[in-house]
Amino acid sequence: MHYNWDWGVFFHSTGIGSEIYLDWFIKGLGWTIALSLAGWVIALLLGTVLGVMRTLPGKILPKIAAVYVEIFRNIPLLVQLFVWYFIVPDLLPQGLQTWFKQDLNPATSAFISVVICLGLFTAARVCEQVRTGIQALPKGQTNAAYALGLRVPQIYKEVLLPQAFRIIIPPLTSEFLNIFKNSSVASLIGLMELLAQTKQTAEFTANLFEAFTLATIIYFVLNMGLMLFMRWVEKRVRVPGLIALGGK
């Protein structure tokens, strides 16, 4: 099979305006980062609430959170995406439905679906990490906080969560990296994020090795960079005199 190697391909014109192929990658990366960050905000907020719920006394709230986790952990991400993209919009009230399907730019409506999907999917995992972090704290912390007269919301906000989050920085980092990688499913509903742009470049130029190599390098470098950054953060927020419970 014949193949024309050309590592300069990224600087060739795409034939659309003055765009070069590298611009496609940059635009794609922009979508990927936007998806990951927006999804992460939802995942972190909802995941924390659910994680706290799992550790509360009583029966109903922990149960609800547990059911949520099981549902979102045991259905493939792609099925969840189809549900948010194909099914949920049809269930919206009439006005909202027309707005979502017709008034919105297709890229925006796809973006909203993917962000909700990634956020809720990852929230289930964040929930489990938050729960593990809280449960790793000595029981005496809660008792001491009660003894000082703090109320339950204050105990979580002032005592438990600040400690728990420090412990779970490493697993949360890997969850964030997962959301970053998982955002590539957006390409399957036509959102032109990094993977979709790579595929398109490969198809347009026939230089598939170069295109996929660049995409791989971008993912790899960002992943490694984030991991190192989070290690630095972990060191920065470490409480002096406290040995980190969550590994070195």
Add this chain to the structure above:
Amino acid sequence: MISIKNVSKWYGDFKVLTDCTTEVQKGEVVVVCGPSGSGKSTLIKCVNGLEPFQSGDIIVDGISVGSPKTDLPKLRSRVGMVFQHFELFPHLSITDNLALAQIKVLGRKEDEAKKKGLALLDRVGLSAHAAKFPGQLSGGQQQRVAIARALAMDPIAMLFDEPTSALDPEMINEVLDVMVQLAHEGMTMMCVTHEMGFARKVANRVIFMDQGAIVEDANKDDFFGSPRSERAQTFLSKILQH
């Protein structure tokens, strides 16, 4: 049979063995003792090449352990070793523990290997436990199986690395009895142990080590009668108090 010549060993910059030289004759029982961290376990592990050493050499039955050309697995299959923590294979039954290396290393037939294993199990008084798993036996019983496992390979010599120090006191004697019996049968043995009663009963020679060096290497009677070094004297007085 075993000849250790000027062996030295470093972990990085840290010297764990310093110029160790000694010899174990055929049929001889040599006890190696010394405070913890003195390098005695390291030295005995050098004899069958489980620990590499950087200078000197060890000759076992005419074969150099240090030489890169030596087929170490083959050499090890001829020297039995018993460990502090028994190291029976927990996923295999007692019978299979005894037979595994006979079949895979010596190439014996399965029924032959099992028969031999059972005979040795009987010798250490545990034939009733053949079908059990290591986790179902007491520490003393496991160590007796470990001795039988080593004997099943028909070794020319046996190495013991603190065989009783992980055992509850009431189980020590059942293991020592097996070792004494073995010594009486003329087995060549090198034993790292603090059991001075065992040393008095069967040892030909006693080696005392401290800080990686052989401080004393004497006949049993000389050692217990009049140890020369001060360090050996202090060690002995501490050990013999209990």
Add this chain to the structure above:
Amino acid sequence: MDFSSLITAMPGLLSGMMLTLKLLVLAIIGGVALGTLLALARLSNNKLLSTLAGFYVNYFRSIPLLLVITWFYFVVPFIIGWLTGTNEPIGAFYSCLVAFMMFEAAYYCEIVRAGIQSISKGQVNAAYALGMSYSQTMRLVILPQAFRKMTPLLLQQSIILFQDTSLVYAVGLMDFLNSARSGGDIVGELHQFLLFAGLVYFIISFGASTLVKRLQKRLTV
């Protein structure tokens, strides 16, 4: 809701599920085998070997599975063409299978490595002292114990793999999800078909992970 068209579509869904399961089983076998070799390489004293294996693992763990699937779909036919000199297309199934095996191997490798490291050094010494070679020590003594310990983790990873097989949608392979989607499209009942697919995935994953949790409890007691 009307589910009669689901019943009509059952043969198509079943053959989709067969493809999903075939892909899953082959990918688990290949992934665990390759992952075990990688783990041995990572733990080896050979610096070059362990660095290469470490790079392989970090590399595949930092890129999306979907990228690997798409990449291999485009590229594997090329490489096979160069190797064999023919233009024989190998088909989406095999390019996906290779992608899953190589991707999952990176994850299985870390599980196997932890499993091997949990076995004490004394076991290795004991096997060596009996005259066993490195390969005999690993095959007969260390790996059987390590695999026993890590079975729950390997199974959990395989449940994730089961869900991830649905990503073959990207290259148009008719697995269970894609059969459901296309079946639903044809009769104009996409909603029911997708919900049904989600339910089936849920029942299988949830059931399997419940069993794994029970197994894990039994192993730790």
